[in-house]
Amino acid sequence: MAVAGRWMLWTLAVHLHTLQGDALTVNMRESNLEVLRGDAVTLPCSFFTSDPVSQLNVIWTVVPFSSTETPTQVIVYDHGQVMEDPSFIGRVGFAGIPWSADIVLNETRGSDAGVYRCMVNNPPETTEMGIGELTLSVLSPPSLPVCQWDGPITEGGSVTLSCSVDEGIPTPEIEWDKLSPEEIPLPVNMDGDMSGSAQILNVSSQTSGLYRCSASNALGTEHCYVNLSIYRTPDSPSGILQGVLLTLSMSLLLLALLLLITWLHRTGQDGRTRVRDEEGDETRYKPSLMKRSFV
Ligand SMILES: *[C@@H]1O[C@H](CO)[C@@H](O)[C@H](O)[C@H]1NC(C)=O
Numbered sequence: 001m002a003v004a005g006r007w008m009l010w011t012l013a014v015h016l017h018t019l020q021g022d023a024l025t026v027n028m029r030e031s032n033l034e035v036l037r038g039d040a041v042t043l044p045c046s047f048f049t050s051d052p053v054s055q056l057n058v059i060w061t062v063v064p065f066s067s068t069e070t071p072t073q074v075i076v077y078d079h080g081q082v083m084e085d086p087s088f089i090g091r092v093g094f095a096g097i098p099w100s101a102d103i104v105l106n107e108t109r110g111s112d113a114g115v116y117r118c119m120v121n122n123p124p125e126t127t128e129m130g131i132g133e134l135t136l137s138v139l140s141p142p143s144l145p146v147c148q149w150d151g152p153i154t155e156g157g158s159v160t161l162s163c164s165v166d167e168g169i170p171t172p173e174i175e176w177d178k179l180s181p182e183e184i185p186l187p188v189n190m191d192g193d194m195s196g197s198a199q200i201l202n203v204s205s206q207t208s209g210l211y212r213c214s215a216s217n218a219l220g221t222e223h224c225y226v227n228l229s230i231y232r233t234p235d236s237p238s239g240i241l242q243g244v245l246l247t248l249s250m251s252l253l254l255l256a257l258l259l260l261i262t263w264l265h266r267t268g269q270d271g272r273t274r275v276r277d278e279e280g281d282e283t284r285y286k287p288s289l290m291k292r293s294f295v
């Protein structure tokens with residue numbers, strides 16, 4: 001009971017303090033920021049205090065996405081002195097101290113992405129430190145993807161085309177296309193976020209050609225290529241023979257068709273001349289006329 005009572009008293013004190021208006025409050029103005037890698041960005045942090053800022057103390061920390069461990073200090077303002085973390089030296093600075101705790105980050109790197117925290121303290125206003133947080137994303141176009149292929153490039157085999165990209169935020173989308181003789185998109189299996197493969201089953205000579213992988217996000221597209229040449233398996237010379245035979249039979253068939261057409265054409269013409277010659281006996285020649293119109 002005694003503990004609960006004390007806790008209530010404490011909350012009351014805090015509330016009173018807030019009502020009095022001399023508690024320090026922090027406003028980040030943004031909760032998510034995006035910057036293109038290499039560009040500068042302002043991380044906003046406004047604070048409100050009713051006391052003079054002669055002993056203002058500001059600490060910015062970051063927990064990078066790449067190592068979600070302990071926060072590291074980015075930059076500190078203490079009694080008019082500024083200290084920067086070695087990894088940010090020359091790239092970070094306050095942009096309005098002591099009126100605001102905004103910082104400017106120049107030449108942003110991929111490793112700068114993370115959760116930033118702005119902590120403001122203004123002694124003798126000792127009750128509470130004002131704290132605000134924001135998330136910084138550093139965007140980058142896709143890096144050059146790497147194309148590879150695997151599998152036997154002989155007829156009947158199956159070949160896997162794979163494509164992987166190292167960088168790119170937002171995560172690049174991976175596509176495979178066959179470029180020649182016409183552009184055809186291929187279905188892609190994603191192997192994780194940053195690599196995708198396309199499988200070509202039952203390879204044949206039609207499979208030969210240029211294949212392109214595209215890695216793209218909102219900031220750009222990069223390509224890599226694979227040029228596949230499919231070799232006939234040397235132990236099947238019958239393939240050539242089959243081809244020759246096929247061509248030969250096709251020619252024979254065409255020839256037969258041509259002969260048939262010529263014959264039908266001729267009989268049809270005969271029919272018409274005969275119809276003209278022997279008027280009144282049309283019914284007899286109707287079948288040949290019908291055949292002709294069919295051809
Ligand atoms: C950031 O870049 C701007 C413009 O080039 C420059 O004026 C400013 O001093 C730079 N800030 C820091 C901390 O290097």
Ligand SMILES: *[C@@H]1O[C@H](CO)[C@@H](O)[C@H](O)[C@H]1NC(C)=O
Pocket residue numbers: 156202204
């Ligand atoms: C592979 O393709 C050839 C012709 O390109 C076809 O004759 C054969 O049946 C196919 N095999 C399979 C397993 O699909």
Ligand SMILES: *[C@@H]1O[C@H](CO)[C@@H](O)[C@H](O)[C@H]1NC(C)=O
Pocket residue numbers: 210227228229
């Ligand atoms: C692909 O390879 C074939 C045969 O090796 C070659 O003739 C062709 O020029 C190549 N195409 C490209 C775009 O490299």
